[in-house]
Amino acid sequence: MRVRLGALVLAWTVGQLLLSAPGWAQGKGVGGRPLSALSRQTLDFGTLFAGTATKVSRFDALRAGQFELRGAKGSEVRVDLGLPAALSGPRGARVPLQFTAGDGGFARDGVIATAAPFDPRAALVTTLSGNGRLYLFLGGTATPAARQTAGAYTGTVTVTIAYTGI
Amino acid sequence: MRLCRRLRHLPLTLALAGAVLAVSPVLLAAILVAPHAVFMDHRSRTGQVFLVNTGDAPEEVTIDLKYGYPATDSTGTVFIRLIEQPDSTEPSAAAWIKAYPRRAVLAPGQRQVVRLLATPPAGLPDGEYWSRIIATSRGSKVAVVGGDSAISAGLLLELRTIISLSYRKGAVHTGVAVTDLRAIRQGDSLVVWFGAERQGNAAFLGTLTYQLVDATGKVRGEWETPVAVYYPLSRRYVFALDSVPAGPYTVRMNLTTARNDLDQKHILPAPPVTRSVDVEVR
Numbered sequence: 001m002r003v004r005l006g007a008l009v010l011a012w013t014v015g016q017l018l019l020s021a022p023g024w025a026q027g028k029g030v031g032g033r034p035l036s037a038l039s040r041q042t043l044d045f046g047t048l049f050a051g052t053a054t055k056v057s058r059f060d061a062l063r064a065g066q067f068e069l070r071g072a073k074g075s076e077v078r079v080d081l082g083l084p085a086a087l088s089g090p091r092g093a094r095v096p097l098q099f100t101a102g103d104g105g106f107a108r109d110g111v112i113a114t115a116a117p118f119d120p121r122a123a124l125v126t127t128l129s130g131n132g133r134l135y136l137f138l139g140g141t142a143t144p145a146a147r148q149t150a151g152a153y154t155g156t157v158t159v160t161i162a163y164t165g166i
Numbered sequence: 167m168r169l170c171r172r173l174r175h176l177p178l179t180l181a182l183a184g185a186v187l188a189v190s191p192v193l194l195a196a197i198l199v200a201p202h203a204v205f206m207d208h209r210s211r212t213g214q215v216f217l218v219n220t221g222d223a224p225e226e227v228t229i230d231l232k233y234g235y236p237a238t239d240s241t242g243t244v245f246i247r248l249i250e251q252p253d254s255t256e257p258s259a260a261a262w263i264k265a266y267p268r269r270a271v272l273a274p275g276q277r278q279v280v281r282l283l284a285t286p287p288a289g290l291p292d293g294e295y296w297s298r299i300i301a302t303s304r305g306s307k308v309a310v311v312g313g314d315s316a317i318s319a320g321l322l323l324e325l326r327t328i329i330s331l332s333y334r335k336g337a338v339h340t341g342v343a344v345t346d347l348r349a350i351r352q353g354d355s356l357v358v359w360f361g362a363e364r365q366g367n368a369a370f371l372g373t374l375t376y377q378l379v380d381a382t383g384k385v386r387g388e389w390e391t392p393v394a395v396y397y398p399l400s401r402r403y404v405f406a407l408d409s410v411p412a413g414p415y416t417v418r419m420n421l422t423t424a425r426n427d428l429d430q431k432h433i434l435p436a437p438p439v440t441r442s443v444d445v446e447v448r
Contacts, residue, residue, distance in 0.1 A: 033427070034200035036220065037325045039305070045319040065321070071202070072427050076391050078245060087319050095319065125243055127391075144317050153319045162328035164236055164244040165392025166203045166371065166427075 033132060035071040037161050043138050045087075048095065048153075051146035058105045058139035061112050065138035068110075069161055073132040076165060079124040082158030087142065089153035097155065098141040105137035112137055125164065196221030197272075197303040199327045204299065205432045206263070206284055208335035213282035215265075215299060215329070219272035227272060227303045229265040229280055231331070233258035234298040235369070235396035242359060242402025246328055248298060259295035259333040262286050284333060292336030294368035296396065301327045330394075332369065332432075341365035341436040342372065342395050342421060349417040349445040351407065356387070356445065358403045358417060362395045368434055370395040371425060376403070377418040378410065378445075386410050392425060410447055418442045 043065035045054050056063045069077060081104070086094040105115030108129035115137050118124050128134050138157070198218040206213040219225045233256060234248035252258040263284045270278045286295075303325045346361025356378065364370050371394050378387035389405050422438040 034198055034202045035327060035329070036196065036198040037327060038196035038221065039323050039325070042321045042323055044321075048317040048319055050317060074390075075427070076244075082324070084321075087321075089317075095317065123243065123245065142319055148317050150315050150317055153317065154322060155319075156322040156324055158324040158326060160326040160328065162246050163202055163392070165394050166236075166330045 033070075033072040035069065035077065035161055035163055037159055038068040038070070039066070039159075040068060041066040043140055043157065045140075045142045048142055048144045048148070050144050050148040053141055053143040055141040056139045058103055058115070058117075058137045059112055060139065064112070065136075065157065066112070067136040067138075067159055069128065069134040069136070071128050071132050071163065073130050074127055075132070075163060076125065076127050077134065078162050078164050079126075079134075079136065080158075080160040081120045081138070082156075082160065083120060083140070084155035084157065087153035087155040090149055090151035093149040093151070093153075095142050095144045095148065095153050098143065099138075100141075103139040105139075107135045107137075108133060110135045197225055197227060197301065197325055197327065199299075199301045199329055202329050203428060203432075204282065204329065204331045206282065206331065206333045208284075208286070208290075208333070211284040211286070213284075213331070215280040215282065215301075217270065217272060217278045217280060217301060219274055219276050219303075221305070222274050223305055224274065225272050225303045225305055226269070227278070227301055228269045230268075230300045230302070231260045231263055231265060231297045232300060233260040233296065234328075235296055235330075236394050236399075237397060238399050238401050242400055244399075244401060246298060257293060257295045258297065259284065259286070259331065260297040263297060263331065263333065265299070282331070286333070286335070290335055292338065292367070293334075294338050295333040295335070296369065297331040297333075299329050299331050301329075303327075334368065338368040338434060339366040339436075340368040340370045340423075340434045342370040342439060344419070344421065344439050344441055345398070346400065347417075347419055347441045347443050349443050351445060351447050352404075354407050356405045356407050356417070356447075358405070358419075360401045360403060360419070361399065362393075362401075362421070363398045364395045366434075366436075370423070370436060371428065371433065372421055372423045372436070373425060375420045375422075376405070377420075378405075378407075379416045379418055381414055386415070392427065393421070407447060412448050413446075415445050415447055416442050417445055 101119040104118040104120035107115035233252040237247040348359040374393040
């Protein structure tokens with residue numbers, strides 16, 4: 001029996017990938033593809049320095065927030081981002097955040113470099129790609145004060161999605 | 167011998183397999199809510215929604231029901247109007263449909279059935295009653311690293327997926343009246359204003375098709391989108407006029423109840439509506 005060991009290993013690997021991939025079939029609704037959101041990367045400001053603003057570009061592949069929507073091909077969706085005004089830290093300390101008109105990007109092919117801009121403070125109404133995908137990218141700026149208290153600061157970004165035609 | 171020859175290639179194969187795994191993205195948070203539209207009726211008074219954690223980390227998911235429907239703002243942009251305390255004239259089902267469970271923690275790959283149970287008030291008139299199901303998922307907390315003297319930052323993510331719920335009792339019927347159709351060229355885009363009002367006691371769920379037809383009758387562009395009319399809408403659509411030559415055109419609009427995303431048994435029939443409007447492309 002001609003069984004290639006290498007091919008078996010590769011097949012097992014690909015099989016694991018497929019098994020761990022999002023299971024559309026099991027959750028598919030009657031007649032239509034459900035809408036699903038995935039976060040591939042959260043917006044990462046990393047370590048901040050007191051008195052120095054840190055800006056993360058939406059083109060930064062390693063630090064920009066990256067989300068993916070999946071649904072029915074070509075369908076129209078509305079996306080609203082709930083953006084925190086500040087990060088909260090120890091004893092009520094806060095680090096202000098800023099999001100501007102150029103901090104949002106969206107693409108149907110997933111390519112961050114050529115994503116079209118959108119204002120993340122406003123809603124995005126657009127259509128999913130021919131294979132039912134939409135990729136969102138988010139940048140922003142954190143501005144710690146000169147005497148900012150050291151410690152861990154967190155905030156919450158809310159992504160709300162809905163089909164518009166139902 | 168043959169085995170040895172095969173094993174010689176094993177490191178390369180494993181390296182390739184490792185590379186494939188390495189480029190596989192890590193999903194920080196991912197939740198699937200299905201179906202995207204729930205239909206319940208007065209006979210069974212039950213329904214269900216599936217939640218699937220398609221990500222790589224546990225997700226806490228909560229389910230809320232709120233009265234709401236698609237509406238448009240003054241710019242023609244569509245949004246889901248959610249009303250916390252609808253008055254008694256609104257056909258809200260949000261108060262008397264309950265979800266079980268309302269909260270679940272899903273391990274990666276885990277699936278959860280959320281059962282919906284309706285307890286409508288006695289004497290509920292025939293008609294369609296609406297709600298929105300809001301599934302909110304929160305992933306595991308982001309690790310914030312840094313020394314005691316450092317300012318370290320991390321962002322948490324909350325995903326909210328909104329789907330529709332329709333509860334039908336007795337005779338339900340729908341229709342639509344087109345109240346506005348205007349088209350203008352703006353830059354390299356075609357802007358179409360579309361107004362519509364629902365008729366009947368159920369939401370109009372259909373498909374809107376626009377065709378851009380030139381003076382010879384040739385279709386130069388075609389766009390199609392699902393549309394839902396619960397209350398009067400005034401939508402603004404923008405379509406790219408990529409390679410459309412200058413000249414006089416007609417925008418043909420066709421509105422039908424055809425939907426390829428819904429089971430046929432849930433589609434309420436209504437007569438199609440066709441309109442057209444002239445537009446000049448320069």
